[in-house]
Structures are given as structure tokens and as C-alpha cells.
Amino acid sequence: MSASSIPVRIACLAGLLAVLSACATLRTDVPRPVSNALPPTVQSPLAREAQRQAQAHPGQSGFRVLSGNTDALMSRIVLADHAARSIDLQYYIFADDATGRLLAQRLLAAADRGVRVRLLLDDLDVIEQDPLLDALDAHPNIEVRLFNPFRVRNRSLWSKALQFTVDGARLNRRMHNKSFTVDNLFTVVGGRNIGDAYFDAGNEIHFRDLDVLAIGPIVEQTSDVFDRYWNSDAAFPVTAYDVHHATARNLSRTRTTLQGAAREFAESDYAQAMLDALPDGSSADRSGRWDWGAARVVADDPAKVEPGEKRRALLLTHDLRAMLDAATTNVQIVSPYFIPGRNGVEYLHTLAARGVKVSVLTNSLAATDEAAVHAGYARYRRALLAGGVELYELRPLGGAPPIEAHGTSSGISLHAKTLVVDAREVFVGSMNMDPRSRLLNTEMGVIVDSPALARRIMQFFDSATQPENAFKVELVPRAGQSAARAPMRWSARYDGRTVEFDHDPETSAARRARVALMRLLPIESLL
Structure with missing residues (x-):
């Protein structure tokens, strides 16, 4: 911060406090006694x-x-x-x-x-x-x-x-x-x-x-x-x-x-x-099977919320990068807000180039609750497909019953965040694959080495990406046309019949136009 900007900020803050003088202000000197987790108890x-x-x-x-x-x-x-x-x-x-x-x-x-x-x-x-x-x-x-x-x-x-x-x-x-x-x-x-x-x-x-x-x-x-x-x-x-x-x-x-x-x-x-x-109770009180494996919690440092704390911002990202670096056969990514950036696109291209099958499930424009984030994702969609990445976009399922069928939600928007590498190593947590999660928010999750747990997460992925539940996005190159310039196609199944689209399905022209305008704005680092 420059010296000249400090008085301006102080003046703004003073004005703000004057306007809000009737409101409660935060006491930074308030006692904050340290407390820690209590030992386990078996009662x-x-x-x-x-x-x-x-x-x-x-x-x-x-x-x-x-x-x-x-x-x-x-x-x-x-x-x-x-x-x-x-x-x-x-x-x-x-x-x-x-x-x-x-x-x-x-x-x-x-x-x-x-x-x-x-x-x-x-x-x-x-x-x-x-x-x-x-x-x-x-x-x-x-x-x-x-x-x-x-x-x-x-x-x-x-x-x-x-x-x-x-x-x-x-x-x-x-x-x-x-x-x-x-x-x-x-x-x-x-x-x-x-x-x-x-x-x-x-x-x-x-x-x-x-x-x-x-x-x-x-x-x-x-x-x-x-x-x-x-x-x-x-x-x-x-x-x-x-x-x-x-x-x-x-x-x-x-x-x-x-x-x-x-x-x-x-x-x-x-x-x-x-x-x-739930005739047999919830998962918390059933005596059924657990999936076992070596596991560790990965989390950002709470000081990541302090401006300028870039080193701490990369703590969890480094752990996930190490998982991906070790991939040899397949990677499945579930992220409702998926904005890989240019470096991320290139990295996923290198995985695909060495024979790793990379599949991504994210929200469709029709299902997302954040159109601006979808605009950030759409900027990289064609490049991802051209590099061999499989893309699935969750369909909106509004009007379905409010109780799950086959272990999945009747929801209209994806919110899960998972990563499975080589059908063995699993991440489940709070982190989206976008700039906000990487650089601004604090995040946490668990990394588990367990083929059994990996199978269950992959079943979630496989169910969610069925044609009844998700659009598959593909490039359809014409004769003599490079993949990078090929038009995109969305396909899904309706009442047992495969239907194809040449634009984001189940959306209005006005919504697509607004997203197209958002793609031009320099706001990716905030998404």
C-alpha cells in the first residue's frame, strides 16, 4: 500500500464509522480464552x-x-x-x-x-x-x-x-x-x-x-x-x-x-x-461396514484470510497436486465450481497425454447457482475437451421427489467436492477447483488411501454422470477442422431417447447472452 493511499482509507473508515455510529462495533480486545478438544469419551x-x-x-x-x-x-x-x-x-x-x-x-x-x-x-x-x-x-x-x-x-x-x-x-x-x-x-x-x-x-x-x-x-x-x-x-x-x-x-x-x-x-x-x-436408521447409528484406510486431514492455515498470505494459500492445493502428480490410470474430479485457469488446463492436458483418463463433473449452466462462475468455466471448456479431458455437466432435476433414489440427491445443483486418483486415493472436502478456493478462502478435507472408499465415490460419479442425470459435452470436428475450432455438442437422455444440443441445454437465450458478456469481464481471480 502506498503512503498516499493510507489517509484516504482512514478517511473512508472514519466516514463509515460515523454513518454507522449507532451500530455495534467489534471489540478486538475482548477476552478470547484458548480451549482445545476434549479427550474421547466412551459412554x-x-x-x-x-x-x-x-x-x-x-x-x-x-x-x-x-x-x-x-x-x-x-x-x-x-x-x-x-x-x-x-x-x-x-x-x-x-x-x-x-x-x-x-x-x-x-x-x-x-x-x-x-x-x-x-x-x-x-x-x-x-x-x-x-x-x-x-x-x-x-x-x-x-x-x-x-x-x-x-x-x-x-x-x-x-x-x-x-x-x-x-x-x-x-x-x-x-x-x-x-x-x-x-x-x-x-x-x-x-x-x-x-x-x-x-x-x-x-x-x-x-x-x-x-x-x-x-x-x-x-x-x-x-x-x-x-x-x-x-x-x-x-x-x-x-x-x-x-x-x-x-x-x-x-x-x-x-x-x-x-x-x-x-x-x-x-x-x-x-x-x-x-x-x-431410512427404515434401518441413519449411517451414524448402523452397525454395518466401514471402509478403512490410511487417512489424513488436509487444511489451509487460518492465517490465509490475512491479505498477502500467499504461502499459506497453497497448503491444501499442494496436497491435491501431489495426488494428481502420482496418477497413472484415471482421475475423476467433482467440483460444482470448476475454473482450472490456463495453467490448470495445461496440467490436465499433460495428464491426458501420458495416458491418464481425466473425467470432470461440474454444473451445467441450467443447474448452477452461480452464473458468473459458469462463465469462468466456459472460457476453458473447449480447450479442456481438445486436450482429451472428459466433461460432464449436471442436469437440473427440478420437480423430482425430495427423497433420494439410488443414493443420490434429487437436487438441481451440484455441490459435492471430490477427487479420486487411480481408483484408490480419495479426497473429500470443501474445496472447489477454482481461484477463490485456491487463493482466497480457507478450505479443508480428508485424503484417504482406500480402494473400497474410492469405489463408493466412483459410484457417486458414475450415477451422477449417467445420461439421465448429466449432459456429456464433446467436440464434433468437421472434415479438415481442428479440434480446437470444432463446435461443441451436449447430449443427454430424455424418456429413453438421446437428445443432442448445440448450445448450453435447458437455458434461455437471454441467460446464455448474459454469461457470454460475463466471460469478457476480468473477474476470474474473484470467482
């Missing part, structure tokens, strides 16, 4: 079975794939209900909707019986949740912290816009991590946030997503990552703002509200359909 049949399984596989971790959205929700509820000592949650989004309130009610019930609950949320999308978070934090066994928070606690769009204008270099960097750890014995890691859209409970958008439920040494590693973020300089108690905070009376009212919301949810058609679909 329930569920915990004893997990410990027995882990002891039978020394040095390995066990995994179950949560590809079904209802299964993913019920697994979290079951874990919270069985918690005996601690629950640690780290999320980008924790919505104040039906499933968010249901989980909040189960967390409050756990705290009432003496369980310590730590909830760490990224502050970007905390808007309506403030009263709920304040009330939960008033419980003696619950602590809520916000990661990389806004300096002024005014949740209006104009306030956020003003703060981004002054402090955008910092606020543009967000915590995208996702984990749910109970008693230091169980953890859920993957792509889902907490909210109706991630569990097929909403009325608007549904995501096809994927998590893994894990036991064994990987759980302690996940707890270590949580502790690093919880105790970092970027994490502040929700009480760090100069406002009137929730009291025991607020907590009592919230308890009553959440109990009512839980009863309403239990009586809903969704809950009944969920029970009908």
Missing part, C-alpha cells in the same frame, strides 16, 4: 462400537459415504443426540431455517445434559441468525465464535457494501471449512453446510452433495484443525460486539421456539418421508 453403545471397530484396524480410519441428503441430516442428529462430552461444529453457513433450527435444538438439548458445544461460523452470511446465535451463546455449555467478522455488526446490504469498500482485501477472504465432530470419536467432513438446501428440505434449490462420516485417528486430526481455527487471531466470540447480549430469559424464549420448530419438523411430510426412506 454410549454407539461410541463403544466405534472404539471397538477402530481398535480392530490400528493406524487406519473408517469411513461411510453420506451421499443421500436425508441420511446426511439424520447422521448429524443421531450424533448430537448420542454426544456425551463435546460437539465441535465449523461451517461456512448455518442457516436459520427448518433444518438449522432442528440441529440447533439438538445442540441445545445436548448442552442441557452437560455436553460442551463449540460453534465456529464464517461471518459473511450471518444475517438473520444473530438472535439465535446470541441466545445459544448465553447457555453456559455453548460458545459461539465468528471467523473473520465484519467490524460493524450491521447486517444490511448497504453496510456490508461499505465495509467491503474499505476493508475488502480482508473481508473477501472467507472460511469455507466444514466439519462436525462429536466426543472426539466421530466426525463428518465434506461439502455440506447446515441448511434446508443441503438436505432436500427446502422449496427452492436442492444440492447434490457428499460428506463422509469417519472414525479412527482422522477424528483427532479434524479436532486439531478445529482448535487451530477456534484459537486463531481471526476468530472472535459472538459477544465481541458492543451491544446488549442475550440473557437467560432470551435463551428460555429461544428454547421454547426451537422446541416448537422441532415438533413442527417432526410432523412434516418431509420427516415422514425421511423415516420411510
Whole structure:
């Protein structure tokens, strides 16, 4: 930053604070006591079975794939209900909707019986949740912290816009991590946030997503990552703002509200359909098979949110690059937001050139919830195909029933983030293959050496890329025409009949035109 720009920024900040003087500001001197994960405790049949399984596989971790959205929700509820000592949650989004309130009610019930609950949320999308978070934090066994928070606690769009204008270099960097750890014995890691859209409970958008439920040494590693973020300089108690905070009376009212919301949810058609679909319980409380393998957690340093921290920005990227470097036969990539950049395109070309089959599943323009990101991806689509990369784009499946069929979601937009190399090594986590995940957001996930787990993730890929579920994108060169200039073709199956398109299918001309204009904008580094 130049010396001349400092007074301007200070003046802008002073003006901002004057405008928002009636609003609460962040107290950076607020006490932030260090706390760490509690030792594992075995006080329930569920915990004893997990410990027995882990002891039978020394040095390995066990995994179950949560590809079904209802299964993913019920697994979290079951874990919270069985918690005996601690629950640690780290999320980008924790919505104040039906499933968010249901989980909040189960967390409050756990705290009432003496369980310590730590909830760490990224502050970007905390808007309506403030009263709920304040009330939960008033419980003696619950602590809520916000990661990389806004300096002024005014949740209006104009306030956020003003703060981004002054402090955008910092606020543009967000915590995208996702984990749910109970008693230091169980953890859920993957792509889902907490909210109706991630569990097929909403009325608007549904995501096809994927998590893994894990036991064994990987759980302690996940707890270590949580502790690093919880105790970092970027994490502040929700009480760090100069406002009137929730009291025991607020907590009592919230308890009553959440109990009512839980009863309403239990009586809903969704809950009944969920029970009908899960006659043998959720993946969290079944005694069935685990997929075992050597595993490790990979995560960015929380200091990545500090502007200029480029070295830390590459921590997780380096681990995934090492996976890809070792590929010899095949690579399957699932990323809802896929912007490889020129270097990424060249790298995937080198993999394909040495005989590695590279297949990518991402969102179609019709399915994506981020048209600007699709514009960034579309810029490289033809080059990827010309270099031998297989491309599949998820079809929108709006109007399908809200309960899974064959282990996949009825959602209209892809949200899972996975990587499988040589049908053996697996990554499941929060990281998209785009510049924002690589350079701006913090991310985390697990890397597992397990052919059995790899097969299950590949089954998810194979199901999602069937012609009924995805468009296959190909180049169709004409006589004498190079592949780089060949037109693209999308194909899918409708009612048993293959249908081909010469443009992004199931989209309007206006939407395609807007994306074409977005491709001209120099915004790729922000996507």
C-alpha cells in the first residue's frame, strides 16, 4: 500500500464509522480464552462400537459415504443426540431455517445434559441468525465464535457494501471449512453446510452433495484443525460486539421456539418421508461396514484470510497436486465450481497425454447457482475437451421427489467436492477447483488411501454422470477442422431417447447472452 493511499482509507473508515455510529462495533480486545478438544469419551453403545471397530484396524480410519441428503441430516442428529462430552461444529453457513433450527435444538438439548458445544461460523452470511446465535451463546455449555467478522455488526446490504469498500482485501477472504465432530470419536467432513438446501428440505434449490462420516485417528486430526481455527487471531466470540447480549430469559424464549420448530419438523411430510426412506436408521447409528484406510486431514492455515498470505494459500492445493502428480490410470474430479485457469488446463492436458483418463463433473449452466462462475468455466471448456479431458455437466432435476433414489440427491445443483486418483486415493472436502478456493478462502478435507472408499465415490460419479442425470459435452470436428475450432455438442437422455444440443441445454437465450458478456469481464481471480 502506498503512503498516499493510507489517509484516504482512514478517511473512508472514519466516514463509515460515523454513518454507522449507532451500530455495534467489534471489540478486538475482548477476552478470547484458548480451549482445545476434549479427550474421547466412551459412554454410549454407539461410541463403544466405534472404539471397538477402530481398535480392530490400528493406524487406519473408517469411513461411510453420506451421499443421500436425508441420511446426511439424520447422521448429524443421531450424533448430537448420542454426544456425551463435546460437539465441535465449523461451517461456512448455518442457516436459520427448518433444518438449522432442528440441529440447533439438538445442540441445545445436548448442552442441557452437560455436553460442551463449540460453534465456529464464517461471518459473511450471518444475517438473520444473530438472535439465535446470541441466545445459544448465553447457555453456559455453548460458545459461539465468528471467523473473520465484519467490524460493524450491521447486517444490511448497504453496510456490508461499505465495509467491503474499505476493508475488502480482508473481508473477501472467507472460511469455507466444514466439519462436525462429536466426543472426539466421530466426525463428518465434506461439502455440506447446515441448511434446508443441503438436505432436500427446502422449496427452492436442492444440492447434490457428499460428506463422509469417519472414525479412527482422522477424528483427532479434524479436532486439531478445529482448535487451530477456534484459537486463531481471526476468530472472535459472538459477544465481541458492543451491544446488549442475550440473557437467560432470551435463551428460555429461544428454547421454547426451537422446541416448537422441532415438533413442527417432526410432523412434516418431509420427516415422514425421511423415516420411510431410512427404515434401518441413519449411517451414524448402523452397525454395518466401514471402509478403512490410511487417512489424513488436509487444511489451509487460518492465517490465509490475512491479505498477502500467499504461502499459506497453497497448503491444501499442494496436497491435491501431489495426488494428481502420482496418477497413472484415471482421475475423476467433482467440483460444482470448476475454473482450472490456463495453467490448470495445461496440467490436465499433460495428464491426458501420458495416458491418464481425466473425467470432470461440474454444473451445467441450467443447474448452477452461480452464473458468473459458469462463465469462468466456459472460457476453458473447449480447450479442456481438445486436450482429451472428459466433461460432464449436471442436469437440473427440478420437480423430482425430495427423497433420494439410488443414493443420490434429487437436487438441481451440484455441490459435492471430490477427487479420486487411480481408483484408490480419495479426497473429500470443501474445496472447489477454482481461484477463490485456491487463493482466497480457507478450505479443508480428508485424503484417504482406500480402494473400497474410492469405489463408493466412483459410484457417486458414475450415477451422477449417467445420461439421465448429466449432459456429456464433446467436440464434433468437421472434415479438415481442428479440434480446437470444432463446435461443441451436449447430449443427454430424455424418456429413453438421446437428445443432442448445440448450445448450453435447458437455458434461455437471454441467460446464455448474459454469461457470454460475463466471460469478457476480468473477474476470474474473484470467482
